[in-house]
Amino acid sequence: MKKPRPSAAFDKKFGQFVKKKRIELDMSQTGLAAKVGNNFQNISRLERGEISPTLFWCYKLADAFEMDLADLIKELGYKYKK
Template identity: 35%
Template sequence: MSEVDLGSLNAAIGRAVARHRVRSGLTQEQLGQELGLRDEAISRLERGVVMPSVAKLVELADIFDCNVADLMTEGSSRSSDQAKHLGQLLGKLNGDDRTMVLELVERLTGRLTRR
């Protein structure tokens, strides 16, 4: 992987960690305590300055009750990863809400592809 790719991966994982932390109602300090890290380390991780080790990714997934792969793919620019993430988000909705979101996505993609 090139440095640009690693930087993008760091940033994507950082954004995913931040989203999961906020959803979990944790502060950076609280997450740091659970991981045995200082809140400054959590801030650097969330900003994509540092890449968490595989062991830390596993710990994060346990804390957030998600898969390690979720932390790595939520912010991915690969369309297959994005589709998987959308599928997970849609799976949380009832049938009517899912239909509404799909209709919105179809309209948006139609409009954007005509540009």
């Protein structure tokens, strides 16, 4: 068993949130990928919490969801505690 990234729990929660949003907007992973200039494999990995998205990535996601990143973050509601 290899050790998880420090961001593992956060990434998983964020991925689930993205998936929920995407489905609410009736988009496929392929469709979302096209909007953010990425491929559907990475969308899949993101939603499963396998990767830690950059802030820039998240901006493009928010754009695809037609909302401000600040609002997306607020909706996510994750509170980081050291």
